[in-house]
Amino acid sequence: MSATLPEPTAAAVPASAPRSLFPFVLQLADTSLILAHRLSEWCGHGPVLEQDLAMANIALDLLGEARSYYQYAAELEDQGRTEDDLAYLRSAVEYRNPLLVEQPNGDFAHTIVRQFLFDNFHYHLLRELKDGPDAQLAAIAEKSVKEAAYHLKWSSEWVIRLGDGTEESRKRLDKAIATLWRFGGELTTPTETEKGLQATGLVPDYATLLPAMQAHAEHVFAEATVPLPTAVFAQLGGKTGRHSEHLGYLLSELQYMQRTYPGLKW
Amino acid sequence: MNQSEWPLWEVFIRSKQGLDHKHVGSLHAADATMAVQNARDVYTRRLEGVSIWVVESKHIHASNPDDSEAFFDPAADKVYRHPTFYEVPESIKHM
Numbered sequence: 001m002s003a004t005l006p007e008p009t010a011a012a013v014p015a016s017a018p019r020s021l022f023p024f025v026l027q028l029a030d031t032s033l034i035l036a037h038r039l040s041e042w043c044g045h046g047p048v049l050e051q052d053l054a055m056a057n058i059a060l061d062l063l064g065e066a067r068s069y070y071q072y073a074a075e076l077e078d079q080g081r082t083e084d085d086l087a088y089l090r091s092a093v094e095y096r097n098p099l100l101v102e103q104p105n106g107d108f109a110h111t112i113v114r115q116f117l118f119d120n121f122h123y124h125l126l127r128e129l130k131d132g133p134d135a136q137l138a139a140i141a142e143k144s145v146k147e148a149a150y151h152l153k154w155s156s157e158w159v160i161r162l163g164d165g166t167e168e169s170r171k172r173l174d175k176a177i178a179t180l181w182r183f184g185g186e187l188t189t190p191t192e193t194e195k196g197l198q199a200t201g202l203v204p205d206y207a208t209l210l211p212a213m214q215a216h217a218e219h220v221f222a223e224a225t226v227p228l229p230t231a232v233f234a235q236l237g238g239k240t241g242r243h244s245e246h247l248g249y250l251l252s253e254l255q256y257m258q259r260t261y262p263g264l265k266w
Numbered sequence: 267m268n269q270s271e272w273p274l275w276e277v278f279i280r281s282k283q284g285l286d287h288k289h290v291g292s293l294h295a296a297d298a299t300m301a302v303q304n305a306r307d308v309y310t311r312r313l314e315g316v317s318i319w320v321v322e323s324k325h326i327h328a329s330n331p332d333d334s335e336a337f338f339d340p341a342a343d344k345v346y347r348h349p350t351f352y353e354v355p356e357s358i359k360h361m
Contacts, residue, residue, distance in 0.1 A: 048272075050293050050304035057307055154303065161296070 018134055022076040023193050024203055025137065026086065027096035027239060029069035033087055034247070035101040035118060036062035037254050039111075047108050054154060055111070061147040068140045088258035092247045099238040100183035102247045109172035110180065112158040116220070117184040119152040120213050128204035156220045163224025170226075177229060185234025188213075194239075274323040275301040277308075279315035287319045295320075 039059035046052025070083035100118060105111045126148050129141035162173040188206040190198060197203040221228040237243065257264055272294040278287035290309050295301035301320040310318070329337060341347070 048294060050295065050308055053311075054304070054307040057311060150306075157299070157303065161300075 018136075018202075019076055019078075020197065020200070021134060021137065021202055022073055023096065024197055025069050025073040025076060029066050029073055029086065030095045030097040031101055032062040032066035032069065033254075034095070034097045034250065035114075036060070036066060037250060038101065038103075038105055038114075041105055042111065051108075058115075058147075058151050058154070061144070061151070065140065065144045065147070068143075072136050072140065084258065088255045092243050092251055093241045095238075095243065095247060095251070096241065097238050097247075098183070098186040099235060099244055100180070100186065102238065102244060102250060103180060103183060104246055106176065106179070107172055109162055109169070109176040112155055112162060113173070113176040113180045114183075115151065115155040116159050117180065117187070119148060119155045120216055121184075121187040121209070123148040123152045124209040124212050125204065125206075128209065132202070132204065134202060152216075156216070159220050159226075160224040163221070163226040173224075173226065177226070181229045181232045182235045185232065186236050186239060189234055189236060191239050272296050275305075275320045276323050276326060277301075277305040278319040278321075279305075279309055280317040280319075281314060282316050287317065290314070292323060298322075 036059045039055045039062070042052065042055045043059075044052065046055055066087070067083060070086045073086055074081055074083050100114060103110075103114055123145065126141040126145040130138050130145055132138050132141070159173070162169040164170075188210060190206055194203060194206075198205050217228055238247075273296075274292055275295055275298075276292050277290050279290045280287045293301065293304050293308055295304050298320060301322075302318055305318045305320055309315070
């Protein structure tokens with residue numbers, strides 16, 4: 001795989017720079033892992049067989065992406081921790097995923113709104129990362145952006161169908177938007193760590209993603225006949241380790257096997 | 267529950283090497299767009315295809331099994347319809 005990748009140019013990246021990417025790569029890893037786990041909770045419970053499979057597919061895409069990030073994070077950290085140590089042996093306060101992705105599945109409309117908010121950011125972020133200065137991050141993004149493009153198509157379709165569907169589906173979509181929209185802002189609000197990396201050019205400035213994200217959301221919501229929420233308060237915290245109570249319960253399930261049988265392999 | 271079930275669709279997939287779309291199964295979807303997406307999620311997870319066709323099952327008209335004697339048996343004893351009653355010259359390759 002590495003043979004086909006462009007070499008990072010010495011001019012673009014100082015030799016010492018990639019190590020500083022560790023917290024950012026870990027944040028990407030945690031985000032994809034936690035959302036993958038949430039989606040996997042639907043397995044066997046989807047509203048129809050076809051959508052049950054669709055959500056399991058997306059969960060597996062995100063899990064694969066998370067693995068790539070964890071492996072790279074372990075390499076960057078260079079402290080002897082493996083991808084499994086990072087995924088399974090950290091406590092909730094050490095996780096760096098935004099609050100959005102740990103929110104419970106709720107009904108199908110909640111899952112769709114959560115997914116749409118994430119996909120709209122994730123896809124546009126990956127499009128920048130794949131052309132970014134760090135070769136490894138660019139390679140992971142190059143692979144994942146195709147998957148994310150489909151995820152965004154899927155969740156956008158469902159926002160439209162639920163919004164412009166039946167009275168019941170519209171009621172549920174409205175409720176999900178009212179509950180979850182405040183968690184969208186954290187995705188594009190940089191932490192101090194992210195600001196530092198954005199200043200070096202290693203991480204894209206999220207402000208540059210906003211016009212495309214906004215345009216896509218406007219298009220989808222217009223088709224869904226749903227007013228697009230504006231100027232919503234942004235609930236922050238997850239990216240700096242201040243999580244909702246939901247994450248602890250999620251991790252107790254996710255980490256159970258490694259905590260109970262340390263070093264277990266299969 | 268829904269007052270009405272989503273209609274049934276038949277799915278046809280063309281594999282990478284294949285020249286034609288082959289029937290692979292069926293699924294439920296509200297419309298053609300959803301049917302194509304569902305087909306992608308249900309039937310192409312293991313790199314089965316590069317192209318998808320869907321058609322609502324109600325648009326497929328089938329021969330009646332009761333007609334099978336009249337339809338198909340008469341062809342059974344007409345071997346002369348196969349082009350096998352001449353010798354291929356040796357200079358013709360790849361037949």
